[in-house]
Every structure is written in structure tokens, then in C-alpha cells.
Amino acid sequence: MSSRIEQLIDEIEGYIDNCKYKAFSTDVIMVNKAEIDELIRELRIKTPEEIKRYQKIIMNKEAILNDAKKKAEELLNNAAVQTNELISEHQIMQQAYAQANEIVETATHQAQEILDNATIEANNVRAAAMQYTDNILANLENILMQSIEVSTRDYNTLVGNLREIENVVAANRAELLPPEVMEESSQNNNGAGASGLTVI
Secondary structure, eight states: OOOHHHHHHHHHHHHHHHSOBOTTOSSOBOOOHHHHHHHHHHHHHHHHHHHHHHHHHHHHHHHHHHHHHHHHHHHHHHHHHHHHHHHHHOSOHHHHHHHHHHHHHHHHHHHHHHHHHHHHHHHHHHHHHHHHHHHHHHHHHHHHHHHHHHHHHHHHHHHHHHHHHHHHHHHHHHHHSOHHHHHHHHHHHHHHOOOOOOOO
16 A cells, blocks of 8 residues: 555646646646645655654564564473473483473574564564655655756746847837837936836
């Protein structure tokens, strides 16, 4: 089952894929600011929750090791009980000691195996959780970098288009008006001050 962060990333990618292209453009899209802001807001809220969840998984390593130690102790205790029973019940003391030593050795070996396997499992869980969290953050970083790149390109394109339009307007005025009228209009504009254009 995928996490909510993965779902949000898929939704953002799907939303971007379904956005319409800007007029006369094949790579600039138009987005609904409210919708994309909502997706990003939820992503920002869910990211800490997901990270905490995987930190909790990492902390379970101690629980896994403690459970393994408990099982190992139970094996050793059972071995000790069996050893005492063998010593008290068998008539031949040497056979009892031999069997007891064998049981203790087997129990110790099994206990060590449990601890080793538990340690490997706990380390694998921790590594997988860290890798998954890193992948999620890497995807998020990639989306943010792409958003910054698209915004910068859109702004530069808009400024370039406005400059081209201004050049066309100036050329059209030059064709319509005599040079002396253009010069007088230019002087009047300089005296009154040029109006500012704010690009958002």
C-alpha cells in the first residue's frame, strides 16, 4: 500500500500532465494556483508524519533485539532445567553431565543464531526505512526544482514577449507619424515620465 506522500506526488504529476498548454506554446502550461497550492500544502503537512512513521520503524529495532534476547534466555533457562533433571534422574553421573553439556551447547548456539538473525533483520528494516524516506525526499526535491525552473523560464519568456511587442508598437508608430511628430511626442513623454509596467 502506497503512502499518502506517494499518492500526493502522483496527483501533482498527474495534475501537471493534464494542464493545458499556454497559447502558442508547446512547453509552457497554465496551472490553477489554488489547486496546486492545496496539493503542495497537504504534501508539506504529510511529509513530517511519514518521516515520524519510519523513525518509529527504525526504533522497533530495539524491540526486535529485546524479543530475541528474551527467547534466548528462555532457551537457556529450559536447558538449565533439563540439565538439573538429567543430573538428578540419571544413575550414571557422567552420562548426565555429557547430555547436559550437549543441551547447553545446543541452546547457546540457537540463542546466538536468534540474536544474529534478529540483528540482521533489524538492520535491514532500518536501512529500508531510511532508503524509502530518502527516495520520498528526493522526489519532493525534484518536483520543487522543476517548479522553480518552469517559473523562471515563464518569467523570462514573458519579459521577452513584452519587449518584442514594444518593438512592434514602436515600429508601427514610426510608420504612422512623421518624424517631427514622433520627436515631439517623445519629448513630451520624457517630460511627463514613463509609466511603469509590473510583471507578476
